[in-house]
Amino acid sequence: MSKPIVATTSLAGCFGCHMSLLDIDERILELIELVEFNKSPVDDIKVFTKQCDIGLIEGGCCNSENVHVLKEFRKNCKILVSLGECAIMGGLPALRNGIPVKECLQEAYLDGPTVIENSGKILPNDDELPMILDKVYPCHEIVKIDYYLPGCAPRADLIWNALIALVTGDELKLPYEVVKFD
Amino acid sequence: MRNAVQNILKKFGNDRGRLMDILKGVQSELGFVNEEAKKLIAEGLDMSYVDVEQTLSFYHFFTDSSRGKYTVYLNNSAVAEMMGRSDVAAAFEREAGCKFGSVTEDGLIGLYDTSCIGMNDQEPAAIINGKVFTNLTSYDVKDLVAAMRSGKVVSDLITKYGDGKNSDGLIKAMVANNIRKSGDVLLTSHKAGEGMVKALDMEPAEVVDIVKASYLRGRGGAGFPTGLKWDFCRKSNGEVNFVLCNCDEGEPGTFKERILLTEYPELVFEGMIIAGYAIEAQEGILYLREEYEYMLAYLEAVLKGMRENNLLGENILGKGFNYDIRIQLGAGAYVCGEESALIESCEGKRGEPRNRPPFPVQKGYMQQPSVVNNAETLASVVKILKNGADWYTMRGSRESTGTKLLSVSGDCKYPGVYEIEWGIRVRDILDMAGADDVQAVQVGGPSGECIGPKEFKRTICFEDLPTGGSIIIIGNKRNLIKDVVLNFIDFFIEESCGSCAPCRTLPPIMKNRLEKILNGHGVMQDVKDLEQWGAKMKMANRCGLGQTAANPILSTIRNFREKYEELIRKDVDFDSGFDLAAAVADSCEYVGRKPNL
Ligand SMILES: Cc1cc2nc3c(=O)[nH]c(=O)nc-3n(C[C@H](O)[C@H](O)[C@H](O)COP(=O)(O)O)c2cc1C
Ligand code: SF4
Ligand code: SF4
Numbered sequence: 001m002s003k004p005i006v007a008t009t010s011l012a013g014c015f016g017c018h019m020s021l022l023d024i025d026e027r028i029l030e031l032i033e034l035v036e037f038n039k040s041p042v043d044d045i046k047v048f049t050k051q052c053d054i055g056l057i058e059g060g061c062c063n064s065e066n067v068h069v070l071k072e073f074r075k076n077c078k079i080l081v082s083l084g085e086c087a088i089m090g091g092l093p094a095l096r097n098g099i100p101v102k103e104c105l106q107e108a109y110l111d112g113p114t115v116i117e118n119s120g121k122i123l124p125n126d127d128e129l130p131m132i133l134d135k136v137y138p139c140h141e142i143v144k145i146d147y148y149l150p151g152c153a154p155r156a157d158l159i160w161n162a163l164i165a166l167v168t169g170d171e172l173k174l175p176y177e178v179v180k181f182d
Numbered sequence: 183m184r185n186a187v188q189n190i191l192k193k194f195g196n197d198r199g200r201l202m203d204i205l206k207g208v209q210s211e212l213g214f215v216n217e218e219a220k221k222l223i224a225e226g227l228d229m230s231y232v233d234v235e236q237t238l239s240f241y242h243f244f245t246d247s248s249r250g251k252y253t254v255y256l257n258n259s260a261v262a263e264m265m266g267r268s269d270v271a272a273a274f275e276r277e278a279g280c281k282f283g284s285v286t287e288d289g290l291i292g293l294y295d296t297s298c299i300g301m302n303d304q305e306p307a308a309i310i311n312g313k314v315f316t317n318l319t320s321y322d323v324k325d326l327v328a329a330m331r332s333g334k335v336v337s338d339l340i341t342k343y344g345d346g347k348n349s350d351g352l353i354k355a356m357v358a359n360n361i362r363k364s365g366d367v368l369l370t371s372h373k374a375g376e377g378m379v380k381a382l383d384m385e386p387a388e389v390v391d392i393v394k395a396s397y398l399r400g401r402g403g404a405g406f407p408t409g410l411k412w413d414f415c416r417k418s419n420g421e422v423n424f425v426l427c428n429c430d431e432g433e434p435g436t437f438k439e440r441i442l443l444t445e446y447p448e449l450v451f452e453g454m455i456i457a458g459y460a461i462e463a464q465e466g467i468l469y470l471r472e473e474y475e476y477m478l479a480y481l482e483a484v485l486k487g488m489r490e491n492n493l494l495g496e497n498i499l500g501k502g503f504n505y506d507i508r509i510q511l512g513a514g515a516y517v518c519g520e521e522s523a524l525i526e527s528c529e530g531k532r533g534e535p536r537n538r539p540p541f542p543v544q545k546g547y548m549q550q551p552s553v554v555n556n557a558e559t560l561a562s563v564v565k566i567l568k569n570g571a572d573w574y575t576m577r578g579s580r581e582s583t584g585t586k587l588l589s590v591s592g593d594c595k596y597p598g599v600y601e602i603e604w605g606i607r608v609r610d611i612l613d614m615a616g617a618d619d620v621q622a623v624q625v626g627g628p629s630g631e632c633i634g635p636k637e638f639k640r641t642i643c644f645e646d647l648p649t650g651g652s653i654i655i656i657g658n659k660r661n662l663i664k665d666v667v668l669n670f671i672d673f674f675i676e677e678s679c680g681s682c683a684p685c686r687t688l689p690p691i692m693k694n695r696l697e698k699i700l701n702g703h704g705v706m707q708d709v710k711d712l713e714q715w716g717a718k719m720k721m722a723n724r725c726g727l728g729q730t731a732a733n734p735i736l737s738t739i740r741n742f743r744e745k746y747e748e749l750i751r752k753d754v755d756f757d758s759g760f761d762l763a764a765a766v767a768d769s770c771e772y773v774g775r776k777p778n779l
Contacts, residue, residue, distance in 0.1 A: 064766055064778075102772045125773040132769035137760065144756040 004053040004167050008040040011066040012093045012136055013059025016153040017084040023156035034167055048076045054166055055080045060090040061137045065130035074143040082145045085152040094136040101134050186211045187219055191226040198227045201237050201530030205244055214245050240532040242514030243472050250285045250292030252330045256308040259298035259434045260669040261591045265305040273320035277327035291330055297673055298434035299473040302591035303360045303598050311336040312475050314357050347444045352480035359441055360598025365585040367565050369601045374448040375493055377564030381456045382501040389460040395571035397583040402428055402556035403650035414543040415461045418551035425457045425466035426554045430519035433627035435652030438587035439557045441599045443477055447484045453560025456567055458505045461553055466507040469524050472514050516677040520725050521554035534679045535725035558587055579605035582643035590615045593657030609638040617655045622662055627652035628670035629730035632737045662745055664700055667734045674731035685728025688715050703759030704750040
């Protein structure tokens, strides 16, 4: 039987969830015995080359590019998992959700303390750039998500247990230490 | 400013417990309670600035900046909307030249939404500088705004007074009583003192026994046996006991306390006196929602009269009983009707419900044993004492004795207050109210149950359909989910105190789902999610507000499932409803690019 295929991506996230995936330490050797990776920053495959079984999504959607990638994942993966607070709820980036997007852009490019020089009052508007969404959306408000792994970041053991459960079909182990957040 | 604030502080004895009154006083004087005033208050009461701030910011009618020389609070209850509120709101915005939630540039007129003001039988209605304006039309609005522009005093804008005591010199309100049906317990003639004379001739414990024998149950909604509550209070060993009369009447669609207080205030006060005697209290507090402030001067005068007749004060009627009553004004918060929140508010704090136990009968106002009763409950007590428990139990149903005041509003010919015997069928209420084209009836307000014609044979009583009295009739022309359910959810979102995470966060999420369903993107899973979350709301919130906030959704899914099924998509089992074009429109416009979709 061929190995299950896993894809991962980081949308509006900080890569912390991916770091947590790497935190499974030496079990990564075991993991590559169990699964094959496709599109993912882990192996730097940029585009889907085949249909996958499991997609792990870090981060929510803050721009049109995120939406596009997320929809690609939905198309190419049988099971999608929202990995971490940002994917599940929008997380830290969603702090902007109460503020109109115009004000956010104004702060970022015109008036904010980190704006050193923009006398031309230029706002990035090249067609190549992703378009900014009115707010940060959790993944399930864009596509169907099958499972959610909470945490910021979810613990390595939680990611590990979840992957093992998905691959083997066994019940997911959720001991208290793995899902407590304090 | 310093002097003004200090005078008010002095008037209330620099007592932190009276912070509500102090803030109210300062706001009446200055129009707002700004940073400087807050500092002065904090200093004068020897408390921290943030403690002043947190009480101030909790209540809808308190403000730290000007809301205009004329402040319009337009009711946004579901029934107000049914009666044409949106036209009236649009007229206000057009005539005044500012949007709701803001003040005109010249600072003259402020427009604000507000939750049900207890005028559902004469909507659209607004409170302008404390005065109530009912049955508003866009024409009225034109005149009102013109009058504000010419600097008229608001009370001069009321040209016609309502019936009964509404035209009393101390009330002078255009409010109509709309008493549609009087029974022989509450809405009937009453000679002040008749009930309490009998009570004061007995031992306090005997009074409790009579109330127990009447099987009277609380009229505030929960239906707790009144005699038992008093007994619990008597048995808690506190230093002093208190009586609190709940006239917060915040449940949208109830307005019976408006009638009781306008026409039968002595009855309510007398009930408080009897309760005070029974639990051996010396002080009673009547908590009056600010929306009813227009009656305050009148009620104070009634109290004064009762003092003069020795029905209140020292050695009442020569029986050695000392007892007095004060009125505590709220400041716009539905949750303050919840008994422990009401107590917090009376103590000058945010109206946040307490954890229970301890219950108010154990540790209530000032941490002392306290009885909180609805005004109608207390008014009933007077007649029970006067006529006896047997007389009372002849009325009503087996588990719900006596009569009940129903506040009927919505799509019917005769909205108003009906005194009925418990056990009446919903159908009979509809007949009395002249409602013939009925889609649904909301029994017990938003926190109650929405029922359809199949259930109109059900009866109003604790055994079947309990209610604090709100009956909202929804005609066939209404869109039940959009016009009613959504409005109710908005109400709970607005009124949640925010302590419990589910109550604070789930209703907005549920509202999004409802809107998604209404926009044609709903799927079966959305309905299932709503049901599941609703069940969580019942078990995971501290007080009744959060526990019932999902009821509008749950009861319509239960009783009007087909209305949801009509709206949801059957061709797919998932639809997020996400619209990329809409989501990028604002940012693209701002940076000046064409969306590339
Ligand atoms: C959110 C909320 C609002 C309430 N509002 C009122 C109210 O306006 N008036 C009232 O009498 N009871 C109200 N209650 C019920 C009170 O907590 C309490 O049960 C009642 O005042 C007790 O009096 P009773 O036994 O005479 O009914 C409310 C309860 C909740 C949870
Ligand atoms: S959930 Fe936490 S770790 Fe993961 S992307 Fe968001 S912020 Fe980073
Ligand atoms: S249920 Fe809602 S209103 Fe009640 S205490 Fe909790 S947050 Fe406050």
